[in-house]
Amino acid sequence: MPFSNYFEDFTVLDYLSNTLDILLVWFVIYKLLMVIRGTKAVQLVKGIFVIVVARSLSGLFGLDTLSWLMEQALTWGFLAVIIIFQPEVRRALEQLGRGRLFSRNVVQEDKEQRELIDALMEAVSYMAKRRIGALISIEKETGMNEYIETGIPLNSTVTSQLLINIFIPNTPLHDGAVIIQKNQIAAAACYLPLSESPFISKELGTRHRAAIGVSEVTDSITIIVSEETGAVSIAKNGDLFRGLSSEDFEKLLSHELLKEQTESSNRWSWRGRRSDG
Structure with a gap:
């Protein structure tokens, strides 16, 4: 033709x-x-x-x-x-x-995430006041199964009472990290990779170094409660955000975990709260 x-x-x-x-x-x-x-x-x-x-x-x-x-x-x-x-x-x-590849029930997911945030807020507030050391990592998109397998499987609903009980000193599960996967406590007493960054402050202990380490290799959000000071910190993308107030802690979790976030002037800024080392 x-x-x-x-x-x-x-x-x-x-x-x-x-x-x-x-x-x-x-x-x-x-x-x-x-x-x-x-x-x-x-x-x-x-x-x-x-x-x-x-x-x-x-x-x-x-x-x-x-x-x-x-x-x-x-x-x-x-x-x-x-x-x-x-x-x-x-x-x-x-x-x-399930018909969820191209669409998601954002309202239902936000409700579940809101319940997760409330449980974390209550547990972290309790442990911070009593200087109970804690390490909690929340899986996002990058899978954390290789770290979950190093701990004790729980597959339990996230509640503030259970989180507090896990980190009570001298109990079998308190030493290590709790990993939250799909809004459930997948495992406790998990081992996380320690960061080898030379820029981490010498005053930070193993919990903080482990939190930074896992944030360098995954997109997880890791919460740390200091056993010495009770200070609350969060690690993400290799950065550590230290000394968070209760209000900042809630804003940060909401910004990262909730699907629907309004664009406003008081929206959380990671960069504005970054703490070196």
Whole structure:
């Protein structure tokens, strides 16, 4: 068929259907990126991008061996992804089965998160006044199963009474971290990775170093109650925010855990409360 006649055979309906097709593909890609955002799969996407670029360049410059290696990586990579990221794939399929992959019940989630914040507020306030040391890490998008497996499984509803009981000194579960996963206490007495940053103040102990350490490798929010001073701190993204008042503590948790946040002048600012070391 002549090239000039190719476009003549296209109708307005064809253009609309093609445009809709492209928009839907981009929408699906966008939603999938939102699902993996903040997870280890983000690094995988970067790796795949590097392999694709290397494959294209090797073919362009005639690097046959490198081209063959990249081709094998792409061919078998799909199977490797399923095996390595089996938990994330299963979670995405479960959300799809419940109709939650592309939509969420924000109101219900905010209600559950509000209950979590209230329980944390009450427990932390009680422990801070009595200088009971505590370490509580809240999982967000990046999975924390490898740290949960180091502790004692609980799978319990989050209540202030249970959190306080766990951290009472000289009890079996008080030494270590509590990890909250999907609004439940997944495990207690968990071991978190210690930060090796040389910029951490020498006056900070193991709890603070562990909180900073886990915040460097995950997007979790970790709460620390100092056993020496009763001061409340929070670690996130490798930063430590020390000496938080009750009001600041609540604002910070609300900003991070609630889905719906109004844009206002008094909205919490991480940068404004950052404490070095």
